[in-house]
Amino acid sequence: MCGKDAASLTPIRVEGSVLQLCADCGKFGQAVVVRPSGGAPAVHDRGDEYIEPRGPFALRPRRTEERDVFSDMPDMELAPDWSKRIRQQRERLGWTPEEFGKRLNEKKSLVLKVESGSFRPPDATLRKIERLLKIRLTVDPNAPVA
Numbered sequence: 001m002c003g004k005d006a007a008s009l010t011p012i013r014v015e016g017s018v019l020q021l022c023a024d025c026g027k028f029g030q031a032v033v034v035r036p037s038g039g040a041p042a043v044h045d046r047g048d049e050y051i052e053p054r055g056p057f058a059l060r061p062r063r064t065e066e067r068d069v070f071s072d073m074p075d076m077e078l079a080p081d082w083s084k085r086i087r088q089q090r091e092r093l094g095w096t097p098e099e100f101g102k103r104l105n106e107k108k109s110l111v112l113k114v115e116s117g118s119f120r121p122p123d124a125t126l127r128k129i130e131r132l133l134k135i136r137l138t139v140d141p142n143a144p145v146a
Contacts, residue, residue, distance in 0.1 A: 001025045076138040078126070083117035089133040090115070104128055 001014075006022035014021075014029035021029070079085065090100050090111075097115070101108040106125065113119035114129075121129070130137055 001028065077141045078120070079137055079139045082126075082137045083115055085135055085137060086129060086133065087115040089135050093133070100132075103132055 001019065001021060002025050004022050004024070009020035009022060010026055011018050011032040012021045012026045012029040013019075013032050018032050019029070090097070095103070097111045098108045101111045104111070104125070105128075110119070110121070114121055126137055129135075
């Protein structure tokens with residue numbers, strides 16, 4: 001509850017919910033003992049309640065290794081002429097900046113900044129632009145230059 005990084009956490013029932021709490025926050029509820037195998041919940045002789053681990057919040061070991069999120073991403077970079085590609089394709093489709101902004105669910109000012117190259121939109125917006133205009137804005141940096 002406090003958000004402290006604690007070495008060990010204990011399952012505690014607080015107002016009907018079982019939470020993993022540090023020793024300081026454990027005083028706000030009743031300790032719960034996790035039974036390793038099936039059976040109905042029962043009350044321990046100390047008054048603690050037994051529960052079974054189940055579902056997405058079952059007790060499981062913490063991940064101690066760091067995960068590199070960049071290793072999962074493809075090796076693609078934004079094309080040097082990405083803003084020019086966007087403007088040219090919008091014009092080929094005959095859309096005004098206002099109409100393109102409405103289709104993207106973005107403001108006209110954002111469209112104009114993107115097309116001028118003065119603003120690099122977030123990756124999610126770039127993917128929306130690619131889908132809407134049916135163009136590629138990324139290039140493979142390892143590909144041979146033609």
